[in-house]
Amino acid sequence: MNGFAAFLDRLAFELSRANKLRLMTEFLRATPDPERGYALAALTGALSFKFAKPGLIRALIAARVDPVLFGLSYDFVGDLAETVALLWPAPDDADRPASGNGAPLLLSEVVAALATAGKQDLPRKLSDWLDALDETGRWALLKLITGSLRIGVSARLAKTAVADLGGMSADQIEEVWHGLAPPYLDLFAWMEGREAKPASSDPAPFCPAMLAHAIEAKDFDALAPSEFLAEWKWDGVRVQAVVGRAANGRKVARLFSRNGEDLSAAFPDLMDHLAQVPCREFALDGELLILRQGCVEAFSVLQQRLNRKSVSAKLLADYPAHIRAYDLLRHDGLDLRPLPFVQRRARLAGFIEAGVGPRLDLSPLVAFRSWLDLADARRDPRRFGAGADAEAIEGLMLKRADSLYIPGRPKGLWYKWKRDPFTVDAVLMYAQRGHGKRSSLYSDYTFGVWREDDLVPVGKAYFGFTDAELAELDRYVRANTINRFGPVREVAHEPAQGLVLEVAFEGLNRSSRHKSGVAMRFPRIARIRWDKPPCEADRIETLEALLKA
Amino acid sequence: MAAEGAATGVEVLPAELAPAENMAAIDILSLTPAGLYCAAGDFFIDPPRPVSRALVTHAHSDHARPGHAKVLATRETLALMAIRYGPGFAGSAQAAGLGEKLMLGPVEVGFHPAGHVLGSAQIRLALKGRTLVVSGDYKREPDPTCAGFKPIRCDVFITEATFGLPIFRHSRTSAEIEKLLASLKIFPERAHLVGAYALGKAQRVMALLRAAGYDRPIYLHGAMERLTEFYASEGVGFGEIRKVSGADRAKLRGEIVICPPGALQDPWSRGFPDPLAAFASGWMRVRARAKQRGVELPLVISDHADWNGLLATIRETGCEKLLVTHGEADALTHWARGQGLLAEPLHIRAHGEEDEPMHAAAEGD
Numbered sequence: 001m002n003g004f005a006a007f008l009d010r011l012a013f014e015l016s017r018a019n020k021l022r023l024m025t026e027f028l029r030a031t032p033d034p035e036r037g038y039a040l041a042a043l044t045g046a047l048s049f050k051f052a053k054p055g056l057i058r059a060l061i062a063a064r065v066d067p068v069l070f071g072l073s074y075d076f077v078g079d080l081a082e083t084v085a086l087l088w089p090a091p092d093d094a095d096r097p098a099s100g101n102g103a104p105l106l107l108s109e110v111v112a113a114l115a116t117a118g119k120q121d122l123p124r125k126l127s128d129w130l131d132a133l134d135e136t137g138r139w140a141l142l143k144l145i146t147g148s149l150r151i152g153v154s155a156r157l158a159k160t161a162v163a164d165l166g167g168m169s170a171d172q173i174e175e176v177w178h179g180l181a182p183p184y185l186d187l188f189a190w191m192e193g194r195e196a197k198p199a200s201s202d203p204a205p206f207c208p209a210m211l212a213h214a215i216e217a218k219d220f221d222a223l224a225p226s227e228f229l230a231e232w233k234w235d236g237v238r239v240q241a242v243v244g245r246a247a248n249g250r251k252v253a254r255l256f257s258r259n260g261e262d263l264s265a266a267f268p269d270l271m272d273h274l275a276q277v278p279c280r281e282f283a284l285d286g287e288l289l290i291l292r293q294g295c296v297e298a299f300s301v302l303q304q305r306l307n308r309k310s311v312s313a314k315l316l317a318d319y320p321a322h323i324r325a326y327d328l329l330r331h332d333g334l335d336l337r338p339l340p341f342v343q344r345r346a347r348l349a350g351f352i353e354a355g356v357g358p359r360l361d362l363s364p365l366v367a368f369r370s371w372l373d374l375a376d377a378r379r380d381p382r383r384f385g386a387g388a389d390a391e392a393i394e395g396l397m398l399k400r401a402d403s404l405y406i407p408g409r410p411k412g413l414w415y416k417w418k419r420d421p422f423t424v425d426a427v428l429m430y431a432q433r434g435h436g437k438r439s440s441l442y443s444d445y446t447f448g449v450w451r452e453d454d455l456v457p458v459g460k461a462y463f464g465f466t467d468a469e470l471a472e473l474d475r476y477v478r479a480n481t482i483n484r485f486g487p488v489r490e491v492a493h494e495p496a497q498g499l500v501l502e503v504a505f506e507g508l509n510r511s512s513r514h515k516s517g518v519a520m521r522f523p524r525i526a527r528i529r530w531d532k533p534p535c536e537a538d539r540i541e542t543l544e545a546l547l548k549a
Numbered sequence: 550m551a552a553e554g555a556a557t558g559v560e561v562l563p564a565e566l567a568p569a570e571n572m573a574a575i576d577i578l579s580l581t582p583a584g585l586y587c588a589a590g591d592f593f594i595d596p597p598r599p600v601s602r603a604l605v606t607h608a609h610s611d612h613a614r615p616g617h618a619k620v621l622a623t624r625e626t627l628a629l630m631a632i633r634y635g636p637g638f639a640g641s642a643q644a645a646g647l648g649e650k651l652m653l654g655p656v657e658v659g660f661h662p663a664g665h666v667l668g669s670a671q672i673r674l675a676l677k678g679r680t681l682v683v684s685g686d687y688k689r690e691p692d693p694t695c696a697g698f699k700p701i702r703c704d705v706f707i708t709e710a711t712f713g714l715p716i717f718r719h720s721r722t723s724a725e726i727e728k729l730l731a732s733l734k735i736f737p738e739r740a741h742l743v744g745a746y747a748l749g750k751a752q753r754v755m756a757l758l759r760a761a762g763y764d765r766p767i768y769l770h771g772a773m774e775r776l777t778e779f780y781a782s783e784g785v786g787f788g789e790i791r792k793v794s795g796a797d798r799a800k801l802r803g804e805i806v807i808c809p810p811g812a813l814q815d816p817w818s819r820g821f822p823d824p825l826a827a828f829a830s831g832w833m834r835v836r837a838r839a840k841q842r843g844v845e846l847p848l849v850i851s852d853h854a855d856w857n858g859l860l861a862t863i864r865e866t867g868c869e870k871l872l873v874t875h876g877e878a879d880a881l882t883h884w885a886r887g888q889g890l891l892a893e894p895l896h897i898r899a900h901g902e903e904d905e906p907m908h909a910a911a912e913g914d
Contacts, residue, residue, distance in 0.1 A: 012836060013845050065715065066887070072880045073716045077835050086716035086834065440838070484879075 001105040001133065003031065004039050005140035012151040020153060024161035028188075037183025038111045042144055043158035046182055049114040051122050052145045057084055060127055064089055075487040078435040079150070081142035088130050088138055105129065108183065110141065156408065166191030171407050174208040176200050178260070203244035204252045206260040207283055207329045207337070208407030212397060212414035219415065220371050228398045229342065230366040230374055231326055232386060233416055234287035235299045235394040235507070237306070239263065241274055241323055241360075242283040242330075251275050255288075263288075266308050270321045273359040280332055284348065286325035287363065289392065296324075296392035299521070300509040325352060326363040326397075329405060337405035344405065366396065374398075378419060394506065395419045421504035423526055424542060427455055427534040428499040431477040432488045434462060442477040442489065443470055445525070447501050448516075451540040455493055456516045458543060461503055464524030473528065495535035502527040508546050518543050576705045576870070577656065577674050577681045580895050585683065585707070585874075589676055590656035592621075594683050604658065606685025607669035608633065608748060621645055621653075623660055625668025625783065629748065632775050645670070647696065663687040664698030665852050666749030667780060673701055681705040682866060683874075688851065689858035690720060693756040694749070694785045700865035707895075708863065710876035711853040712831050719831055719855040725848040726754075726761045729805070729827060732846055737803040740821035744810035744828040744844070747773045749852050751807050752780045754829050755787045757850075758805065766791045768801060770808035770817075798822075814843060831855070860884065 007027045014020050024043070028036045041047045061070055061084045070087065077083040110129070117125055126145075130138050143149050159177065160170040162184075168191070179200040180187055189195035238258040246252050253274040255263045264271055267288075290297040290305065305311070305319050328348035329337055336344050345365075352362045366384060368374040374396065377384035381393045395418035403413035426447035434443030444462040448455035465473065476491075476499060483490035492498055504526035511519035518540075578585050584596035592602040599616035606612055606622075608629035613622070615634035620627065624644040631638055645651065645660040647670065652658070655677075660670040665686040672683045682703040689698055712719070733741060745751040751773045758767065766789040769777060774792060781787060793806060798820035812818060813826045831851025832838040839847035854862060859881060863871060871885045871892040878894030885892035 013839060013847070015843060015845065066884075068883050069715050069880050072877065072883075073714050076714055076877070077716060078837055082836060083716060086718075440835070441841075 001107050001110055001137055001141065004035070004042075004107045005133070005137040007039070008042075008140045008143065008149070008151060009136045011153060014152075017157070020157060021161050021164065024153070024158060025164045028161060028165055033185055033188060034108050034183035035106060037185065037188065038107045040158060040162060040184055041111075041182035042107075042149060043153055044155040045148065047111065047144060048147065049145065051117070051119045052114045052126070054080055054146050056122060056126065057081070057142060057145060060084075060123060060130075061087060071486065075433055076440055078433070078440065081146045082139055084142055085135055085139035090131050090133075090138070105132065105137075110144070111182070114145070162187065162191060166193070171208065174407060178202050178205045201247075203246045204242040204254045204283075205244075206240060206242065206254075206256045207405075208260070209238070209240065209258040209285065210405050210407055210414065211258070211409040212399075212416040213409060213411065215398065215415035215417045223371075223398075225368065225370055225374070227400055227402070229345070229401050230368055230377075231363050231397045231399070232366060232381060232389075232393045233395040233397045233418065234289060234296070234324055234363065235392050236287040236289040236296075236302055236324075238285070239288045239323065240283060240285050240329075241270075241325075243274055243277065243279065244281045266305065266311060267321050268311065269316045270323065270359055273357050277356045277360070278354075279351070279356075281330060282328065282332070282351065283330040284323075284325045284351075285327035285329065286323040286360075289322050289324055290319050291322040292320065296389040298392060298509075299507065303509075321359070323360050324363045325360060327405065340402040340404065341399050342401040374417075378417060393419075418506075421506055421522075421526070422508070422546060423502055423504045424449065424458075425500050425529060425532065425537045426458060426503050427493050427537045428477075428491050428501055429455055429457055429493045430488050430490055431473075441470060441474045443474070445473070445501065447503060448493070449538045449540050449543065451516070455534075456540060458514070458516045458518060458540070459503065459505070459520040459523045461501070461523045461525050464504065464526060465528070469525075469528060493534060496533060498534035500529035500532040500534055500537050501525050502529055508543060510547060516540060516543075518547060577676045577679060578683070578707070580897070584897070587653075587656060587674060590653035590658070590674075592653055594672060595685065602653075603639075604672055605630070606663065606672060606683065607665055609666070609686070612685065615639065619643070621658075623647060623668045623670050626670070627668075628779060629668060629776065632779060633748075661699055661701055662696035664689065664692060664695060667695045667752070667783060667785075669695060671698075671701065673703065679704050682707065682868075684708045684862075686711065686853055687862070688719075688854050689862065690722060692753055692852070693760060694752045694780060698862075700862055702865075702867045704868060705870045705872065706863060706866045706868035707872045707874055708859065708881070709853065710859060710873045710878050710881040712851065712855050713859055713873070713877035713881040715856045715880070717831060717834055717851075717855045718857065719834075719849055719851040719853075720857075722757065722850050723761065725829070725850050726757050729758075729846065729848060730761065730763060732825065732827070733803055733805070736823075736825060739823045739825045740798075740801045740804055740806055741846075742806045742808055742813055742818055742821065742824050742826055743848070744813045744826065744830075744842075745807055745850075746830075746852075747809050748776050750829055750850065751809075752777055752785060752787070753852065754807060754848075754850065755790070756785060759786065759788050763805070764788065765804065768793050768796060768804055768806040770806070770812055772809050772812075773807065810842070863888075863890075 011020060011023055014023060057080060065087050073087055074083045113125060129141055133141060156170060159173040163170050163173050176198050179202045180198060186198040190197050240256040243253045253271045255267055255270060257263055290302045305321060325348060328344050328351060331347060331351060336347060349362055366377050368377060378396050382390035386393055395416060398415040398417060400413050426449050428445055429448045430446040431442040432444040434441055444460060446457050446460045448457040477489055480492045481489045482492050503523050505520040505523040507521040509519045578587050583593060583598055583600060585594040592604055593600045594604045595606055595612040596603050597614060602619040603617040604621045605626055608626045613630050615638040618640040620639040620642045627642045627644055647660055647662055650657055650659050657675040659673040661673060663669040663671045663685050665688055669685060671685055674681045680703040682701050684707060686709050687698050691697055743754060745754050755767050768791050771794050799822060802822045810828055818824050825846060826844050827846035827848055828842060828844040829848040829850040831849060831853055833847030833849045869890060871890050873881050873894045874897045882892040882894050
């Protein structure tokens with residue numbers, strides 16, 4: 001545990017990707033099985049414990065530290081594991097016997113104990129460990145339990161480090177990853193050339209997704225329109241539908257998010273349809289949407305189906321899920337990813353045309369000759385073939401016709417060209433300290449627009465500004481605080497005194513939870529209007545007009 | 550407010566010095582927009598703007614400003630202000646000896662060591678049998694570069710709370726110095742740039758390195774030369790110090806270079822071989838703080854009292870009333886109320902940019 005903690009600590013302060021990789025590869029090389037496997041599991045977020053949850057940590061610290069002092073500390077530090085590690089009333093390191101009682105605690109022991117300990121034993125076990133560990137050890141242990149390490153290492157980077165052990169690529173690891181489990185003895189054996197590649201026993205494995213870059217104005221000059229295909233960018237959820245056959249001959253269908261999270265349980269209607277598609281095996285990328293009377297519904301409608309543990313028959317009937325497909329990755333035993341997009345697309349069209357049922361269709365191409373044509377289509381999808389579905393379109397996707405399917409976000413192949421965001425001039429009303437890397441800075445802003453003579457909050461934004469702007473905003477908040485409510489500061493917001501923020505957002509939903517009746521999607525600070533008096537900010541009528549549109 | 554003031558003998562203030570909104574007249578002192586003000590003696594303590602008479606606890610720029618008509622401070626503080634602001638930093642300056650008593654009108658005034666930086670003092674005021682101590686900035690940990698803090702009993706204690714949260718424990722400074730020395734062994738090819746505030750922290754880090762047996766020359770950024778020379782002239786030993794300005798930076802592999810924190814991200818740092826950014830500050834206890842500043846090697850070395858230091862000090866003063874000038878006042882006042890003390894935050898913005906961790910002016914933390 002100490003070695004793992006020290007490693008994690010160094011990794012957390014390392015800034016460069018190359019050095020992070022080097023640190024991880026060295027650690028994985030030097031650390032024996034199964035310790036390194038559990039470390040890898042921690043880095044990739046593969047560990048989850050039934051009873052050891054953040055709530056348990058909160059309960060333990062609540063029994064030891066005044067709740068007000070804990071609250072203020074947590075607010076300042078911005079990370080539960082770190083706050084508790086710093087607050088834990090353990091004997092000073094100097095007073096603690098150098099090696100504790102007997103052998104030092106191993107990461108594998110911790111993982112095993114966390115996985116098997118019952119709800120009753122866990123608090124005692126955890127507090128004993130926390131007493132025995134030093135501050136860094138406590139931090140690492142608590143990080144394991146809270147789940148997200150948040151040390152600037154993605155699962156992908158950790159897999160790259162493993163791949164480096166065997167001179168392979170991260171994609172090769174991804175191929176087998178879904179069939180593996182901690183402590184990954186077979187994976188390390190493969191990397192070290194002691195055993196063959198682990199066989200994937202998963203009949204419907206996830207294919208790591210290929211992602212697009214946001215296009216910038218300057219990119220167009222370097223790109224030839226004739227080399228690209230364009231599709232609508234649907235305002236739904238990117239998913240991957242995979243169907244395969246298990247060893248016992250039964251058909252297995254799965255629905256994954258673009259990060260490989262299994263969404264199947266929430267969409268039994270879709271899974272039934274996928275399993276009935278007359279095809280032995282396939283994997284396709286598409287957009288999860290709600291279709292009613294053949295028409296795509298807005299994202300706010302789809303939201304009714306998201307993040308649900310159980311789905312009622314009524315929900316299934318009222319919100320029928322649908323996949324609009326745009327890429328085919330596997331088909332009848334063939335891996336299509338090494339083929340150019342235009343060929344994959346042709347196979348996809350053939351696959352859909354052969355009959356795949358009512359819940360699956362093909363995302364159409366948008367015809368264009370020049371970037372100017374395409375700009376017109378982006379501005380008005382309705383006129384360029386989208387018809388009634390235009391409201392569910394949030395821009396365009398540009399894909400090089402010859403692009404192979406490369407997991408990750410390769411440069412120069414796929415671009416997203418989103419429609420221009422909506423903007424509104426709003427007045428800063430409250431500010432709250434941020435979390436993570438922005439802890440202790442006032443970086444979360446609640447803003448409002450005028451309704452009659454009062455400001456009514458319409459949203460909250462915590463990004464869109466540069467570090468320099470954040471420093472200015474933070475200073476502004478501190479200098480113009482009129483009230484403090486714990487971590488929240490109320491900032492002066494009068495017609496003649498206050499700060500106007502130009503807020504950009506992607507859409508507006510009706511909301512009964514918000515006093516204003518509206519909820520913004522993806523709001524962020526587009527500009528700080530130091531020049532504009534609050535009385536000139538927008539009114540709620542402006543937003544309500546958008547809802548009706 | 551008025552009743553409380555009458556009971557503790559505070560004089561009525563002229564309108565322009567009236568206490569700011571929601572801030573009570575605090576005994577012998579009042580908090581005014583121009584800072585802590587003693588009407589009976591007609592003087593301010595650590596005022597942020599020029600005033601007729603200022604008592605200054607220590608020479609950090611958020612406490613010591615130039616342009617006052619009269620300044621009363623310790624000899625070392627006056628000398629440091631002269632180095633920073635020039636000899637004409639005030640109309641006239643009077644040195645207060647530590648432990649001496651002097652009268653300003655009916656108010657008895659005394660300066661006592663605060664252990665923060667060279668010359669730093671707490672200021673004790675006594676009037677009509679009531680005593681009040683303004684801590685200035687202070688720490689309880691021994692520091693080879695300045696006189697150690699002495700707790701003084703008082704009725705009202707006005708304390709800082711830069712690190713007024715129980716997450717802050719700074720008492721392992723020697724281990725932090727060991728961490729720096731260990732890093733030199735691991736990365737002998739990298740120049741170790743140690744960010745440290747120019748007045749106090751830089752000199753303390755150098756003295757601690759020497760105490761830990763480090764005997765290589767220490768390289769010093771130009772902004773710290775004069776302050777360090779003054780420390781040396783006051784008898785603080787630093788061994789061999791070399792100026793970065795005269796050295797060939799490319800050859801400083803494996804050497805320690807002390808520089809202001811702002812220089813860590815400056816183009817200035819780029820001439821060094823594979824520079825490793827360390828930062829000596831109490832803030833380094835919180836990871837996000839270190840990462841916000843791009844620090845690879847955080848060194849938890851603070852010139853402020855940590856949580857336990859604050860609590861111990863408050864207890865030792867025996868005060869019945871606690872006022873918190875700046876820092877994490879909410880936690881400290883919450884604790885103090887739980888101990889049966891009267892406690893209020895003052896939110897003095899001018900002090901301690903601790904509340905503004907990203908801003909360059911923060912000193913001495």
